[in-house]
Amino acid sequence: MPELKKLSNEFYSTIPHNFGFAPMINFVIDTEVKLKQKMDLISSLVDIKVAYGLRKRAGAAKSVAKKAGNKKQKLEPSLVD
Numbered sequence: 001m002p003e004l005k006k007l008s009n010e011f012y013s014t015i016p017h018n019f020g021f022a023p024m025i026n027f028v029i030d031t032e033v034k035l036k037q038k039m040d041l042i043s044s045l046v047d048i049k050v051a052y053g054l055r056k057r058a059g060a061a062k063s064v065a066k067k068a069g070n071k072k073q074k075l076e077p078s079l080v081d
Contacts, residue, residue: 001028004028004029004030005024005025005028007029008024008027008028008029008030009024011029011038015041015042015045
């Protein structure tokens with residue numbers, strides 16, 4: 001049990017949770033069910049991080065495309081003349 005408590009503390013230090021004033025002993029990851037729940041949580045956090053990164057890149061790509069489009073529009077009239 002001491003090793004599980006130590007490992008649980010490391011997990012909660014990496015991924016903070018709000019336990020309120022409840023004792024830490026209530027939150028030791030000491031069953032397969034609790035471990036599965038935490039693994040699902042980590043999977044969800046990874047999915048959120050990936051989605052955020054993709055959205056951020058898409059926004060940057062739109063910004064670059066918009067800037068390129070604005071330059072093209074400015075150049076087109078001079079090319080026609």
